[in-house]
Amino acid sequence: xxxxALENGANIRxxxxxxxxxxxxxxxxxxxxxxxxxxxxxxxxxxxxAGDLVSPELxxxxxxxxxxxxxxxxITEHSYISPQGKAxxxxxxxxxxxxxxxMRTLTRTVHETGVKIMAQINHAGSRADREVTGCEPVGPSxxxxxxxxxxxxxxxxxxxxxEIKGIVSDFAQAARRAKEAGxxxxxxxxxxxxxxxxxxxxxxxxxQDEYGADTMENRIRFHVEVxxxxxxxxxxxxxxxxxxxxxxxxxxGSTEKDCVEACRVFEKAGVDLLDITGGLFGYxxxxxxxxxxxxxxxxxxxxxxxxxVLLTGGVKKISQASELLEAGWTDLIGVGRAIFKDARxxxxxxxxxx
Numbered sequence: 297x298x299x300x301a302l303e304n305g306a307n308i309r310x311x312x313x314x315x316x317x318x319x320x321x322x323x324x325x326x327x328x329x330x331x332x333x334x335x336x337x338x339x340x341x342x343x344x345x346a347g348d349l350v351s352p353e354l355x356x357x358x359x360x361x362x363x364x365x366x367x368x369x370x371i372t373e374h375s376y377i378s379p380q381g382k383a384x385x386x387x388x389x390x391x392x393x394x395x396x397x398x399m400r401t402l403t404r405t406v407h408e409t410g411v412k413i414m415a416q417i418n419h420a421g422s423r424a425d426r427e428v429t430g431c432e433p434v435g436p437s438x439x440x441x442x443x444x445x446x447x448x449x450x451x452x453x454x455x456x457x458x459e460i461k462g463i464v465s466d467f468a469q470a471a472r473r474a475k476e477a478g479x480x481x482x483x484x485x486x487x488x489x490x491x492x493x494x495x496x497x498x499x500x501x502x503x504q505d506e507y508g509a510d511t512m513e514n515r516i517r518f519h520v521e522v523x524x525x526x527x528x529x530x531x532x533x534x535x536x537x538x539x540x541x542x543x544x545x546x547x548x549g550s551t552e553k554d555c556v557e558a559c560r561v562f563e564k565a566g567v568d569l570l571d572i573t574g575g576l577f578g579y580x581x582x583x584x585x586x587x588x589x590x591x592x593x594x595x596x597x598x599x600x601x602x603x604x605v606l607l608t609g610g611v612k613k614i615s616q617a618s619e620l621l622e623a624g625w626t627d628l629i630g631v632g633r634a635i636f637k638d639a640r641x642x643x644x645x646x647x648x649x650x
Contacts, residue, residue, distance in 0.1 A: 316614070316618075318333075318618045318621050318622050319332050319333055319334055319366070319614060319617060319618055319621070320332045320333075321333060323368075323604055323627060323628060324604075325481065325535045325537070325568050325569045325603075325604055326481075326533065326534075326535040326536075326568035326569075327533045327534075327535065328412060328480050328481055328535045328568075330368035330369050330412060330628075331368045331410070332366070332367070332368040333368065333617075333621055333627065333628045333629060334365075334366055334367045334368055334369075334614075334617060334628075334629055334631060335367060335368065335369045335370075335371065335606055335608075335628050335629065335630045335631070336361055336365060336367050336369070336370045336371065336630070336631065336632075336635050337371055337571070337606075337608045337630035337631075337632050338371050338372060338373050338374055338416045338483070338485075338539070339373055339632055339633075339636050340373045340374070340384070340387065341354065341357060341373055342384075342385070342386040342387075343357060343386070344386045344387065344388050344389075345398070347389070347394070348376075348382075348386070348387060348388055348389035348395075349388075349389065349394070349395060349398045350388070350395070350398030350399055350401060350402045351398075354388075354402065355401060355402050355405045358370060358372070358402065358405065358406055358413070359405050359406065359408075359409065360639040361635055361639045362406045362409040362410075362411040362413075363409050363639070364639045364640045364642070364643070365631075365635050365639055365640075365641060365642055366614070366642040367411060367631070367635070368411065368412065369411065369412045369413070369414065369480075369628075370406060370411060370412070370413045370414070371413075371414045371415075371416055371483050371537070371571070371630075372388070372402075372413065372414070372415050372416055372479075373387075373388060373416065374387070374388075374416045374417070374418035374485050374490075375387070375388040375389060375390035375391075375395075375415060375416065375417055375418065375470070376388070376389055376390065376391055376417075376418060376419065376420070377390060377391055377417050377418065377419050377463070377466040377467055377469070377470040378391050378419065378463070378466045379391060379429055379430070379431065380419070380424065380429055380431045380434065381418065381419030381420050381421070381424060381429075381463070381466070381491065382420060382424060382428055382429050383418065383420035383423060383424060383428075383490070384425070384428060385428055390415065390417050390470040390473050390474060391466070391470065393473065395473060395477070396473060396476060396477050399415070399473070399474070399477035399478070399479070400477050400478055402477075403477055403478035403479055403480075404478065407478070412480040412481075413479055413480055414474075414479055414480055414481040414482060414483050414535070414537060415474040415477070415479040415481075415482050415483070416482075416483040416484075416485050416539065417467060417470040417471060417474065417482060417483070417484060417485065418484075418485035418490055418491075419463055419466070419467070419490065419491040419492070420433075420490050420491060421433070421434060421435045421436075421452065421490055421491025421492075421494045422434065422435035422439075422440075422441045422449065422451075422452035422491075422494060422500070423441055423449065423489055423490055423491075425449070426450070432452070432453050433449065433450060433452040433453070434452050434453050434454075434455050434459070434491075435452035435453075435454065435455065435491065435494050435500060436454065436455065436494050436495045436500060436501040436502070436503055436507065437452075437454050437500065437501055437502040437503055438451050438452060438453065438454050439451070439452070439499075439500050439502055441489060441494070441500065441576075442499055442500070442546075442576060442577070443489050443576050443577045443578065454503070457505070457507075460507065460518060460521075461521075463491070463522075464518070464521045464522050464525045465525065467484065467522045467525060467526055468522075468525035468526050468528065468529040469529065470482075471484075471526040471529050471530050471536075472529040472530060474530075475529075475530045475531075475534055480535065481534065481535030481536065481537060481568070481569075482526065482530065482534070482535075482536060482537070483536075483537040483538065483539055483569075483571060484519075484522055484523065484526065484536070484537070484538045484539070485539050486519060486538055486539060486540050486541060487539045487540060487541030487571075487573045487574065487575065487579075488541055488573070488574065488575075488576075488578050488579060489541070489575070489576040489577070489578065492518060492519055492522065493541045493575055493576060494576070495507060495515060495516070495518045495519070496515050496516060496519070496540075496541070496550055496554075496558065496575070497509075497541075497544055497549055497550045497575055497576050498515075498548060498549060498550065499544060499546065499548055499549045499550075499576055500576065501515060512554065512557050512558060512561070513561075515554075515558075516558050516561060516562075519538070519558075519562065519565075520561065520562075520565045523536065523538070523562065523565040523566055523567055524565060524566065527566045535568045535569065536566060536567050536568050536569075537567065537568060537569035537570070537571055537606075538562055538567050538569075538570060538571065539571040539573060540555060540558060540559065540562070540570060540571065540572060540573070541573055541574055541575035541576065542554070542555025542558070542559075542572055542573070542574075542575065542590075542593050542597070543555055543574065543575055543593060544574075544575040544576045544577060545574065545575070545577065545581055545582060546576070546577060549575060549576060550575050550576075552592065552593045552596060553596075555572070555593055555596070555597060556596050556597055556600045559597045559600065559601055560600055560601060563601045563602070563603050567603065568603055568604075569603060569604050569605075569606060569628075570597055570601065570603060570604070570605050570606065571606040571608070571630070572590055572593055572594040572597055572605060572606065572607055572608075572626075573590060573608055573609065574590065574609075579608070579609060579632075580609075581609075584610075585610055586610055587609075587610045587611045587612070587613075587616035587617075587619075587620065588607055588609060588610060588611060588616070588620045588625060588626070588629075589609045589610045590607055590608070590609045591607060591620060591625040591626065594606075594607040594625055594626045595624065595625045595626070598624075598625070598626060598627065604627040604628060605626050605627050605628070606626065606627070606628040606629075606630055607620065607625060607626035607628070607629055607630065608629070608630030608631075608632055609630075609632075611629055611630070611631050611632075611634070612631070612633075612634045612641075613634075613645050614642050614645055615645065617629040617631065
């Protein structure tokens with residue numbers, strides 16, 4: 297029995313070494329080199345200070361996860377690009393230059409740990425609540441959002457072409473602030489039912505102009521304009537990611553095939569990282585909870601582009617992340633709720649095996 301225990305222990309150690317060898321492979325996102333392939337994806341914390349600014353509590357939260365979660369990259373929770381686009385109370389702002397001091401403190405705090413950090417920027421569109429923003433909600437069309445969640449949403453105003461151009465500019469200015477604050481890149485949010493995702497989905501886009509849902513070119517015209525404006529604002533070498541809610545998993549909504557087509561266009565427009573997740577109805581697929589449940593979509597995208605692909609959803613163990621990477625489903629793995637709940641999540645698996 298003693299020899300069996302030694303052999304089992306040796307096998308566990310070999311397994312852990314193999315797992316970490318796969319996870320620890322470096323990866324390049326444009327000019328940004330990550331030390332490994334684990335990512336902390338965006339997750340709202342409601343830890344902002346007064347004025348929706350970075351708080352000491354928020355810095356400590358990200359520092360702890362950078363130190364102990366064995367990740368190479370943090371993508372911060374979504375920051376709103378304008379008051380009209382604020383998604384909820386205590387959300388971080390990237391809407392004015394007064395955020396820069398706090399954001400610089402945050403990036404310095406994370407960089408001291410050796411981990412890279414990107415900022416996610418967003419406009420909530422018709423998922424915004426007028427009681428929070430003080431503004432009427434807006435969207436591609438006057439269509440009630442099909443996934444309002446807990447908020448009592450209302451029918452949005454249809455954005456004019458001039459207003460769309462203004463939001464494009466807001467995204468660009470927010471990206472410029474992210475760069476000035478020391479973030480290693482910026483992620484454009486087009487998932488989970490927010491504004492850009494609303495233009496992408498036929499369920500919420502009923503427009504009859506060049507931003508309508510009749511062709512993929514029109515459905516993502518707004519996205520391409522944002523990507524190009526952000527690129528102009530941050531320069532050629534700065535990494536740009538986009539989080540795409542590729543499929544609505546709902547009759548009449550966006551499909552996985554749509555996601556592949558859109559991602560090809562995003563790559564050509566200048567995106568350096570594709571972050572694959574769910575569409576209007578959030579970060580789930582009904583009836584599926586296994587590790588990497590968006591993997592079929594991420595693999596289809598990976599096979600269609602040359603830039604890195606990030607897969608998030610259902611991964612709770614490093615061994616699960618390793619298996620998905622080794623099988624070729626994706627280039628990077630996002631670990632969400634496990635890290636959100638416990639910064640030392642990665643050590644728990646080793647403790648159980650030991």
